[in-house]
Amino acid sequence: MTIPLTISNITKSHLCISCGICSGISDSDHIKLEYRMAQGMYYPRISDTISKAEHQKLISFCPGKGYPIKEMGDSLFYDADNYTMELGHWQEASAVRSTDLTIQKNASSGGIMTSIAQFLLSEGLVGGVIVTKIDYTGGGPRTLSYIATSKRELLLAQGSKYCPVPVLEILKDIYNFPGALAFIGTPCQIAGIRLIQKEDSILKNKIRYTIGNFCGGFRDFRETNAIIQRAGIALDRVASFRYRGGGQPGSMEIIDKSGRKVLLKYPDYARLTGYVKHVRCRLCVDATAELADFCCGDAWISRFLKTGKAWSILIIRSPKNIAIIHRMKQTSAIETAALTYDEILSSQKQNIISKKIRQAARRRFMRLVGCRVPDFDGGYSLIAGNILLELWVYIKYTLSEWSEKIMLYPLLAKYLRRNDNVRL
Ligand SMILES: Cc1cc2nc3c(=O)[nH]c(=O)nc-3n(C[C@H](O)[C@H](O)[C@H](O)COP(=O)(O)OP(=O)(O)OC[C@H]3O[C@@H](n4cnc5c(N)ncnc54)[C@H](O)[C@@H]3O)c2cc1C
Incomplete structure (x- = not known):
């Protein structure tokens, strides 16, 4: 029997990514996003009085359920010279870093996302940029998305947020903004925007540029909270927090209200808890x-890592946007270096293997154990793959989360010496 596609079934199947699009687009009070502590996620709460038509509309825009990634890419970037299953459509790619010292200071890698946003603002190509900063609540750090209209506001939002981000909850502010906008976000948030833009010319004209990060997925807020607490800091004492920064690969930084600072190596801090990547992220086919x-994305390429400077990889998908990057280079806003296609692939190897190569076997396995999987029209290899490997990973992940649930993980980690050398 097929389970009907409803918002609550999307949530129950762990396909909801907390993007907030359903509550952001809804023109009634029938749907609200609320934080659920037990899952560490923001999930929609729907009132029984929602009409069938409105429910269907919300589902059609939900990126969590999947979307025709190939068809949408073909239509958006019909003018691109290249398409590969691994990277999608692309016109040009290079290694890039910001030359602006204030941008470099708090960037996750080369500061290219913030540099492009700053350039679009300063050239008057947009009046604002949708960005996301860390917000301090009594329950630990969360995120706050807003429209930045100045460099200062862009800088406040720098740094990757490896957590659920309900950025599309601010859709009404986006519609009401008097001018053109750029959007910075993850591949699935951008897919949500594109799904609306297909139907709505107002949003299509409003959001002129999208700047996306390469994405290996996120873990929910239970991980963030547990790491902070295991670093000896109470959640309501966090004064400053970043997932990553201070060079490449950089570190997580937690500062408490008395000024005590804890630095944890990125990405090694993931070993401090048994929480694993969100289910929907494991079923995503979009790496870049x-x-x-x-x-x-990050330039995990030894000749760049050796420079001691943080470099990003930049892919420009459509020929019509190349002039923007060339102007940034001419005005010395950025420094660029040539990259080969193979270097990009090898720098994102793990992610591409997981999202593109192992995806068919993983989806088959998840269906076998009764899980709903998001619907894509391709974008990953259809070669059958090794279903036993997916079974093994599933068991490993389940045991890892289960050890957290019964509070055994910290002891296990100590015994297995998983926590060694994570602090800087
Ligand atoms: C969840 C996640 C997974 C990632 N996985 C990979 C990966 O597998 N491989 C890889 O090479 N790179 C990955 N990245 C990208 C990488 O972490 C950097 O963001 C990227 O290299 C750009 O760095 P930057 O210095 O140009 O960005 P910065 O100048 O630091 O700017 C980052 C911008 O992104 C916005 N932002 C950050 N996180 C979010 C979020 N979750 N939702 C919405 N907006 C956000 C901020 O508001 C800011 O405007 C990931 C990023 C995220 C958020």
């Missing part, structure tokens, strides 16, 4: 933000 205009 295939529906975004400008796509930015």
Whole structure:
């Protein structure tokens, strides 16, 4: 029997990514996003009085359920010279870093996302940029999305947020903004925007540029909270928090209200808890933000890492946006270096293997154990793959989360010496 596609079934199947699109687009009070502590996620609460038509509309825009990534990419970037299953459509790619010292200071890698946003603002190509900063609540750090209209506001939002981000909850502010906008976000948030833009010319004209990050997925807020507490800091004492920064690979930084600072190595801090990547992220097929205009990731390439400077990879998908990056280079806003296609692939190897190569077997396995999987029209290899490997990973993940649930993980981690050398 097929389970009907409803918002609450999307949530129950762990396909909801907390993007907030359903509550952001809804023109009634029938749907609200609320934080659920037990899952560490923001999930929609729907009132029984929602009409069938409105429910269907919300589902059609939900990126969590999946979307025709190939068809949407073909239509958005019909003018791109290249398409590969691994990277999607692309016109040009290079290694890039911001030359602006204030941008470099708090960037996750080369500061290219913030540099492009700053350039679009300063050239008057947009009046604002949708960005996301860390917000301090009594229950630990969360995120706050807003429209930045100045460099100062862009800088406040720098740094990757490896957590659920309900950025599309501010859709009404986006519609009401008097001018053109750029959007910075993850591949799935950008897919949500594109799904609306297909139907709505107002949003299509409003959001002129999208800047997406390469994405390996996120863990929910239970991980963030547990790491902070295991660093000896109470959640309501956090004064400053970043998932990553201070060079490449950089570190998580937690500062409490008395000024005590804890630095944890990125990405090694993931070993401090048994929480695993969100289910929907494991079923995602987009490694490099295939529906975004400008796509930015880390240059995990030894010749760049050796420079001691943080470099990003930038993919420009459409020829019409190349002039923007060339102007940034001419005005010395950025420094660029040539990259080969193979270097990009090898720098994102783990992510591409997981999202593109192992995906068919993983989806088959998840269906076998009765899980709903998001619907894509391709974008990953259809070669059958090794279902036993997926079974093994599933068991490992389940045991890991289960050890957290019964509070055994910290002891296990100590015994297995998983926590060694994580602090800087
Ligand atoms: C969840 C996640 C997974 C990632 N996985 C990979 C990966 O597997 N491989 C890889 O190479 N790179 C990955 N990245 C990208 C990488 O972390 C950097 O964001 C990227 O290299 C750009 O760095 P930057 O210095 O240009 O960005 P910065 O100048 O630091 O700017 C980052 C911008 O992104 C916005 N932002 C950050 N996180 C979010 C979020 N979750 N939702 C919405 N907006 C956000 C901020 O508001 C800011 O405007 C990931 C990023 C995220 C958020």
